Amino acid sequence: MSGSGRPVRSRQPTLSLAVPSQTSYLAMISELTRHMAALAGFDEAEAGRLALAVDEATTNAIKHAYAGAPDRLVQLRFDDRRDELRVEIEDTGATVDPRNMPSVDLDRYVKQRRTGGLGVHLMEKIMDSVTFRRVSGRNICCLVKRKDGAGGAP
Amino acid sequence: MSGSGRPVRSRQPTLSLAVPSQTSYLAMISELTRHMAALAGFDEAEAGRLALAVDEATTNAIKHAYAGAPDRLVQLRFDDRRDELRVEIEDTGATVDPRNMPSVDLDRYVKQRRTGGLGVHLMEKIMDSVTFRRVSGRNICCLVKRKDGAGGAP
């Protein structure tokens, strides 16, 4: 085995995807995520929630980082590791400052008739970890869901 | 509009995808192609045939170029142009010589109990053009389907 000559990798190669910054691709991304989640061993309900979290992160990149410009690209990477599924959503748009992300107060929310601010909250409820980082002109939103069923949404 | 400062592009940006060289991803690629074909304006039956052609090209990259190795990548690019949908399937495996591709003779086929050789034939029947090229260590299979409904399968 070890003599076969090709490099030994410890895990599945990553699936990656570059999608135009248009919301018409959201449904496709959601289907793709559902499929990747199923391949990673998540059940249908969990796969549906993961699809929603990735939809939200992609929507944010289109709406906020690219301010709706339709001719940019959003990169997605799916990394199926032994213990977790990791999805990174990357854009080259305006800087995200995670400290700007509001925490959600539903009562205030309704009173003020706000219609935004739920996406990040939802991602955090669904995933085990949601992090944002800026790396050489790119915003990377990293979503992690553990496979053991501990943590995250019911 | 022209003063907006961002580059004007003449067409949709390309959707691209890197998938592990494993047949478990074929169904997902097929669904993705169906979706891209629908966004490009093809009807459901045509979208189904395009999905099949892309499945075949990807299968060939996995089976022939990579000889079944599961840890390589197949790149797919979808380019929705004004008059045509163009899909490129790319691998970094063994060289394909298009002259090796056999033409199919169904009678001989059955007599010899061959079970392969249909994929390229099917791709050619479905698409308006199927070309193979080798570019700096990569095999690129380029599938083109015109949007006017002329040519290709019924």
Added chain:
Amino acid sequence: MGELTVETRESGDVTLVYPAGFINAHTVRLFETEIQRALEQKRFKLVVNCASLSYIASAGLGALMGVIEEIRQNGGDLRLTNLNETVLNIFEILGFHHLYLIFSTEMEAIRSFRPAADPQ
């Protein structure tokens, strides 16, 4: 995949809204338009039947939040029925089930708007 259609029907003074497909940032405008159409006609009793709704992203939830206060200030309400597991789960994750009345069947939701004296 990814498309949304929204039909509406009237049952007395209750407006029934039937979103079918996905509500996400791409399709939410259509959903909002149908709700607004009812409000413009001063119809403030709404039942959103989610039987054919496979998916709702925060854009869609935001749309619900954006109209509820106006509806209630006008003596009406927006109530939901037939949520599938995924959609119900999203509502619960966000605590939306505390903000909206959710029924199992359309009939129950419609009846909930009728005066209690209504037979049966």
Added chain:
Amino acid sequence: MGELTVETRESGDVTLVYPAGFINAHTVRLFETEIQRALEQKRFKLVVNCASLSYIASAGLGALMGVIEEIRQNGGDLRLTNLNETVLNIFEILGFHHLYLIFSTEMEAIRSFRPAADPQ
């Protein structure tokens, strides 16, 4: 998405095969295995009911080609029913409809194996 299940049933000396899902390079082995199981039991009259088959790639067509000669040499045949538009279209593109008998209903396909004297 992408999964295949294959059930089989017997109707007299005819074996009914029900592939459901996608037959592609990933799932074709399962389909072949079920066909081979029938042949090993010397059952050479096969009806493949494609009612739940959404998709067949060349790997699947190759599997059909790979067994047909053996089946016919043993006095049997492999016949198909209930092909959806996409699958029928693939068969026609490749000229497979000249190689295989294709019926609209399972009943017709089963009857085609019975002696002509069979009533009705």
